[in-house]
Amino acid sequence: MDDLQRLEDWVAPLLARLSAPERRALTRTVARELRKSNAASMRDQQAPDGTAWTPRKNKLRDQRGAIRAKAQAMFVKMRAAKYLQARGTPDEAVVQFAGRADRIARVHHFGLRDRVKPGGPEYDYPARPLLGITDAQMERVRDLLMQHLATKG
Numbered sequence: 001m002d003d004l005q006r007l008e009d010w011v012a013p014l015l016a017r018l019s020a021p022e023r024r025a026l027t028r029t030v031a032r033e034l035r036k037s038n039a040a041s042m043r044d045q046q047a048p049d050g051t052a053w054t055p056r057k058n059k060l061r062d063q064r065g066a067i068r069a070k071a072q073a074m075f076v077k078m079r080a081a082k083y084l085q086a087r088g089t090p091d092e093a094v095v096q097f098a099g100r101a102d103r104i105a106r107v108h109h110f111g112l113r114d115r116v117k118p119g120g121p122e123y124d125y126p127a128r129p130l131l132g133i134t135d136a137q138m139e140r141v142r143d144l145l146m147q148h149l150a151t152k153g
Contacts, residue, residue, distance in 0.1 A: 007138055011145060020090040026148045027088030030141055035086035035095045037140075038131050039079040048132030075130070078105060095131060105130050 015023055041048050045055075056074055078084060083101035087094050097105040107114045111127030 003135065003138060004133065007141065014145065014149060022148075023090040024088055026145065027090070027093040028086075029088070029148070030144055031086035031088045031093035031095055033140060033144060034093065034133065034137060035081075035084060037134075037137055038095060039084055042075050042079045042084075042130060043073070045073060047129040048134055048137075049129075050134075053128040054126040074128070075108075078130075097130075 015026075018026065038048060041050075046052050053074070078097065078101050083097055083099065085094075085096055085098050096102070106112065107125055108128045109130045111125055113122055113124045115121070116123050
């Protein structure tokens, strides 16, 4: 988080020169870029820092009773733009889960205890970090900022 604070301290005076619509356009671009990279790490079944997630338990049989060949990828729908949203305001770039996906994401991100299905048994889910920012992403944010300032100035 220290690197993130340094980035914020470095960016603040540069952003102060921009008008509110210009800042909104920049933060929207940054949020979309971060959303894309976080969705890619979810698709690869790994935390934003590159470590692999704990694999899910493989149920031997599916609903019809047939033996399942392999475990399905996790969070396929949750990485869609409907649930993993990116938005920008003049003051911040936000990547967040929306609706029910927020609760599900929180349980998996932090490794909390939750019910498998309503009224069903409880399960201690392993922590599978879904969202985060890496050094490479911070470099990309710097590049986007410099590119935006170069075209506006």
